[in-house]
Amino acid sequence: MKIKNKYILVVIIILFPVLSFSQEYNYEIDKEHFSLGFLVEHAGYAKTLGMFTKINGSFTHDEKANQISNVKIVVDTSSVFTNHEKRDSHLRSPDFLDTQQFPQMIFTADNIKITKDETTMNGKLTLLGVTKSITLKGKINKIAEYPFGFAPPVVMGISARGNFKRSDYGMIYAVEKNLVGDIVELIIEFEARRN
16 A cells, blocks of 8 residues: 555656646637738739638647647638639639639648747748748737636737748749739738637
8 A cells, every 4th residue: 555655656746847837728719800911012003902711720828838839720712802802703713822722721830939029930831732931920919818708718819920922832923024922921910719
């Protein structure tokens, strides 16, 4: 009996640091409080503002290590919206997003170390079947109990910005004559609920 108790005590001592210092929480992006916008230059006159309206996303936050991991955001490419029906239809075509063949755009990232001011988020963006590295600059705005009655109540708010060349993914329509810009600027704002 004494040997058994000693064994249990040893196990507790070994596991205690893990239990004490690991504090991971899973978060799911709130679809009603998510904005994925983009800006693309139009023939040098102005930038066209668009967005994607359908997404799914989740990640893990380790409060003790102050780190985010297991990030996965899946975007429904057919949900592209620029407030211009004809243009949106063109964006869904093989000239641009080719949504019938490639219905999803996916961003993944891991081991993001959160810093006090601006956080660098190195990840992978898969678009048109091509996966490339991408860097976002972001900030955790707030982690707190939500004042609007959700359960579970803890919500995290994040802002991030970044850009990429669409030609890197094989999307070259109108790039050569600069009628449609090559650089796509990303504007990301969202809230995520702790599970």
